[in-house]
Amino acid sequence: MVEKKIVQLSNANTNEESISKKSKSEEPISNNNISENEDFSPDLEDNVQDGGRSLSKLSNPEAIPEFDLELQDIEGIGPTTAKKLKDAGIFSVMDLAVAGVEDLAVDINATKESAASFIMAAQKLLRESNILEKEFITAETALQKRRSLLRCSTGSSILDDLFLGGIETQAVTEFYGEFGSGKSQICHTLCIIAGQPIEARGLNSGVIYIDTEGTFRPERLEQIARARNIDPTYALKNVAVCKVYNSAHLELIVKNLGKYVDDYKAKMIVIDSIISLHRAEFSGRGTLADRQQRLNSIMHKLLRIAEIYNIAIIVTNQVQSAPDTFFGDPTKPTGGNVIGHASTYRVYLRKSGENRVARMIDSPYHPYADVRFTVNEKGVDDIEEIKKSSKKADLSKDD
Numbered sequence: 596m597v598e599k600k601i602v603q604l605s606n607a608n609t610n611e612e613s614i615s616k617k618s619k620s621e622e623p624i625s626n627n628n629i630s631e632n633e634d635f636s637p638d639l640e641d642n643v644q645d646g647g648r649s650l651s652k653l654s655n656p657e658a659i660p661e662f663d664l665e666l667q668d669i670e671g672i673g674p675t676t677a678k679k680l681k682d683a684g685i686f687s688v689m690d691l692a693v694a695g696v697e698d699l700a701v702d703i704n705a706t707k708e709s710a711a712s713f714i715m716a717a718q719k720l721l722r723e724s725n726i727l728e729k730e731f732i733t734a735e736t737a738l739q740k741r742r743s744l745l746r747c748s749t750g751s752s753i754l755d756d757l758f759l760g761g762i763e764t765q766a767v768t769e770f771y772g773e774f775g776s777g778k779s780q781i782c783h784t785l786c787i788i789a790g791q792p793i794e795a796r797g798l799n800s801g802v803i804y805i806d807t808e809g810t811f812r813p814e815r816l817e818q819i820a821r822a823r824n825i826d827p828t829y830a831l832k833n834v835a836v837c838k839v840y841n842s843a844h845l846e847l848i849v850k851n852l853g854k855y856v857d858d859y860k861a862k863m864i865v866i867d868s869i870i871s872l873h874r875a876e877f878s879g880r881g882t883l884a885d886r887q888q889r890l891n892s893i894m895h896k897l898l899r900i901a902e903i904y905n906i907a908i909i910v911t912n913q914v915q916s917a918p919d920t921f922f923g924d925p926t927k928p929t930g931g932n933v934i935g936h937a938s939t940y941r942v943y944l945r946k947s948g949e950n951r952v953a954r955m956i957d958s959p960y961h962p963y964a965d966v967r968f969t970v971n972e973k974g975v976d977d978i979e980e981i982k983k984s985s986k987k988a989d990l991s992k993d994d
Contacts, residue, residue, distance in 0.1 A: 748796035771912035772944030784974030790833035800862030894937030
């Protein structure tokens, strides 16, 4: 009997060891399971599966791809805090890096000091992973980075010259003007061109179009694509449209923009317009302070997203008339100084007969100038007279 029990116990131990070995072999390979002492090169040709996501071969062995970073990789964040962040709609390190301190503190029920430390830790991790640039760089390095920025053509060469090459990434560009001045037409044209290859002065990416005024028309996109000899089916698939119905909806969409940028592989975000919903819902001087604070939060969130995600953001703005202006143009943009200070570039659009005039109102380095363009079946385009003169100039150079 004793020998029989010993045999049974030894068989049981053997079975437990085989089961544990089997379970270990079935565990998915994860970067967290690789110790620091083990040799692991990110330049391996074989992809490493991490929770269903593949880590492909990297061009820079020192850089860690953003999708390979987890919230728990951030200093001071454990499983409980990570769960709170995900419940608040923050799923990645990039999302946390662009979050606002006050909003984050409310969402995760923490103090402002704790929220600020989480945001700074996320930005620090991105810098250590070479995803964000260092806090201090030389002006020479900054100039080299500026020259390598992507620029998207507006569809008009003369309007591109106003921007010194096109719409920049890592910036918020504002177009304001009265109805019919060409704001939505510029947005529609940019949606088509942004999906084109970089060699064709596009961004080779998707576009997110946030419509607050009900002016988005897919038929117009199809017309512009056909007129420019672009496959309309491919062009329309590149544009993700979101219809926004109230100011709270817009604030929610902007808050979760980082997730949508990753989902649609977008390099451009268009908001047409930024002010219409808040202008309609917050009427009277009593609600002015609340409205401006909400707009301020939206604009600064957009600016952080543009810089960290390296994308171009275009917003349109409405206008109002200043009755105390006796000389000059009484038209002024709405939103006050909040939108004016947050916009990197501000362009004023107005009608000029059948054509349109664009004027650079505010820019860190662009010259203040006016250009004339037109709107036709191609969307935004050069005026025929300008096209003919430019062709003559090219012929004279060849001669």
